[in-house]
Amino acid sequence: MSTREIIIVYSSIIFAIILDSLLSFKLGSVFFDTNFSYLIFSYWVFAAPEKIRVNQSILIGFFVDFLSNSAIGFHISLYCLFSLIIHAYAYTFRLFSYLQLSIFFGTSAAFISALFYLFHHPLHYSYLDIFIYWITSMILWFPVYFGMRRFRQKFFYA
Template structure:
C-alpha cells in the first residue's frame, strides 16, 4: 500500500477517535466513555512507531483541547509523554501478552486521568468525583477487542 493510503487509514482512526471523545452521551453513560485517543495513540505508536510519532500525539492533544474547551496544551503534553514512553519501549511492549497490555493501558489511562486532574486543579478549584475513574475500567475492558480490530484494519488495508 502506498504511503498516502497508509496515512489515510491512520488519520481516519484519529478522526474517529476525536469524534468518539466528543460525541454526546447521556449523563449517566458519560463517565464510562473510554479514552479513545489514548487507545489509538497507544496502538499506532506500538504498531508503527516509524509512522506515528510524538508530533502526531501532540497535534491530537491540541485538537482534543480545542474540541473539549479545556486548557490548551494539557492533553497535548500528556499524549506526547504517552507516545514518548511507548516509542522508547515499543520493542519490549510488543512481547507482552494481551493481559499485560491491558494492564499497561489501564496504567496509562490512570496516569493520564490523574495528571489531567492535577493540572486542572492547579488552575482552578474542582471536585474529584469517584465516577471520574470509571473510564479506566471501560478502556481496559474494550482494549482486547479494540486491539484485534485495529490489527485487522492494519492488515486489511496493508498499512505498513
C-alpha cells in the same frame, strides 16, 4: 509516512474523538467517560512506532485538544510523554501478553483522565470515577487492539 497512511491514522483518531463525545454520559453520581482517542493513538504508536513519532504525537495531541474543547497543550504534553514511553519500550511491549498490554494502556488512559478531571473539574474529583474508568479502559483495550489490528492489516498495508 505516505499521504494515504496519514489520512488513515488521522481519520481513525478523529472518528475516536467523535465516538468519545457520543459515548460519554453521567449515570447517577458516576461520570462514565471513554478515551477512545488515546487508546487508538496509543495503538498506532505501539503498532507502528517507526511511523508515528513524537512530532506526529504533537500534531495529534493538538487535534485532540482542539476537537475535544480542552486547554491547548494538555493532550499535547501527555501524548508526547506516553509516545516517548511507548517508543522507549516498543519492542519490550511486543513480548507482553494481551492482559499486560491492557493493564499498561488502561492505566495510562486512566492517568490522562485523572489529570484531566483534576485540572478541569477539581470540585467534582471522584476516585470512584477514576477506578471505574481504569477498569473500563482495560476492558476497552481488547476490542480497540483487535479491531484496529484488523483495520491496519486491511487498509494500512494494502
